Amino acid sequence: MGSGDDIVISVEGLRKSYGGFEAVRGVDFEVKRGHVLALLGPNGAGKTTTVEILEGYRKRDAGSVCVLGRDPSHRDKELRSRVGIVLQECAVDQYLTVTEAITQRAGLYRTPRPVGEVVSLVGLGAKGDARIKTLSGGQQRRLDLGLALVGDPELIFLDEPTTGFDPSARRESWDLVRGLCAEGRTVVLTTHYMDEAQALADQVTVIAAGKVVASGTPDTLGGRDQGETTVRFLLPDGVGVGDLPLPAGLHPEVRCGAVEVCLPDATDLLHDLTGWALARGQALEGLTVKRPSLEDVYLALTGGDP
Numbered sequence: 499m500g501s502g503d504d505i506v507i508s509v510e511g512l513r514k515s516y517g518g519f520e521a522v523r524g525v526d527f528e529v530k531r532g533h534v535l536a537l538l539g540p541n542g543a544g545k546t547t548t549v550e551i552l553e554g555y556r557k558r559d560a561g562s563v564c565v566l567g568r569d570p571s572h573r574d575k576e577l578r579s580r581v582g583i584v585l586q587e588c589a590v591d592q593y594l595t596v597t598e599a600i601t602q603r604a605g606l607y608r609t610p611r612p613v614g615e616v617v618s619l620v621g622l623g624a625k626g627d628a629r630i631k632t633l634s635g636g637q638q639r640r641l642d643l644g645l646a647l648v649g650d651p652e653l654i655f656l657d658e659p660t661t662g663f664d665p666s667a668r669r670e671s672w673d674l675v676r677g678l679c680a681e682g683r684t685v686v687l688t689t690h691y692m693d694e695a696q697a698l699a700d701q702v703t704v705i706a707a708g709k710v711v712a713s714g715t716p717d718t719l720g721g722r723d724q725g726e727t728t729v730r731f732l733l734p735d736g737v738g739v740g741d742l743p744l745p746a747g748l749h750p751e752v753r754c755g756a757v758e759v760c761l762p763d764a765t766d767l768l769h770d771l772t773g774w775a776l777a778r779g780q781a782l783e784g785l786t787v788k789r790p791s792l793e794d795v796y797l798a799l800t801g802g803d804p
């Protein structure tokens with residue numbers, strides 16, 4: 499494991515049990531400054547437990563953990579002032595207004611961001627004076643994000659931060675996270691949305707039953723970049739499968755008039771197919787070329803558990 503300045507988090511052999519149940523069973527990873535780590539895994543995999551240990555909210559049983567050069571279990575003020583947190587379940591006084599809640603949180607930090615700036619940053623400009631209990635689920639989650647950012651943290655933990663967000667709010671929060679990283683801040687994110695991990699993560703770690711089952715970039719995780727390509731198109735009118743210029747030994751599937759072929763590299767096939775279609779003056783309707791998605795790889799790694 500590296501120990502340079504660019505490593506913001508390093509975790510080695512992390513273990514945690516609740517009573518007789520071992521929820522985290524030897525987890526290792528590290529996160530570089532300015533990167534987004536997405537922790538993925540089925541419900542109960544141990545993501546929140548891991549994140550809460552890194553945040554200093556939970557004691558570990560074994561292993562070493564270093565966050566911004568410190569051991570979070572000491573819960574020192576200096577470390578807490580450099581970290582922002584969105585918990586999976588947030589508990590703030592429901593009778594405060596949005597502005598009051600963020601102002602109260604800002605008071606805990608030496609150099610907070612201006613409250614009004616944070617309220618607009620998370621898209622709650624119109625709700626500054628609304629009591630928290632009147633906010634919608636997605637708006638409450640936005641407030642959680644605001645509470646995490648008001649301390650101007652260099653490391654941010656986001657435990658399922660966009661659950662309940664509408665699609666445009668999710669995209670806005672992705673831009674927000676990208677902006678934070680562009681400023682050199684580091685983000686640890688848990689999510690069940692594969693598109694979110696694909697869009698944001700520099701690095702993905704998949705945890706299942708308390709263990710890391712795969713790590714990599716979103717594009718290479720689980721050998722995704724080596725996976726087969728699927729080429730699909732509608733069989734042109736008057737053409738039989740036997741007429742297609744397919745390499746010998748390739749066994750296309752034909753379903754509802756669509757031909758589907760799986761192969762390691764589709765470059766030659768696409769050249770032959772499109773050349774053949776153009777020479778006949780016909781379009782290959784519905785042509786798609788697909789590689790395994792992050793979700794395909796994730797489901798294979800976690801045994802199909804969503």
Ligand SMILES: Nc1ncnc2c1ncn2[C@@H]1O[C@H](COP(=O)(O)OP(=O)(O)OP(=O)(O)O)[C@@H](O)[C@H]1O
Pocket residue numbers: 516521539540541542543544545546547548586
């Ligand atoms: N306070 C607790 N007491 C006892 N068991 C717990 C406690 N917190 C978590 N667990 C158990 O530890 C395991 C891991 O839980 P954890 O919350 O870390 O999972 P997770 O990966 O965050 O899941 P999710 O995707 O549902 O949020 C689960 O089996 C859970 O029931």
Ligand SMILES: [Mg+2]
Pocket residue numbers: 545546547586657688
């Ligand atoms: Mg969780």
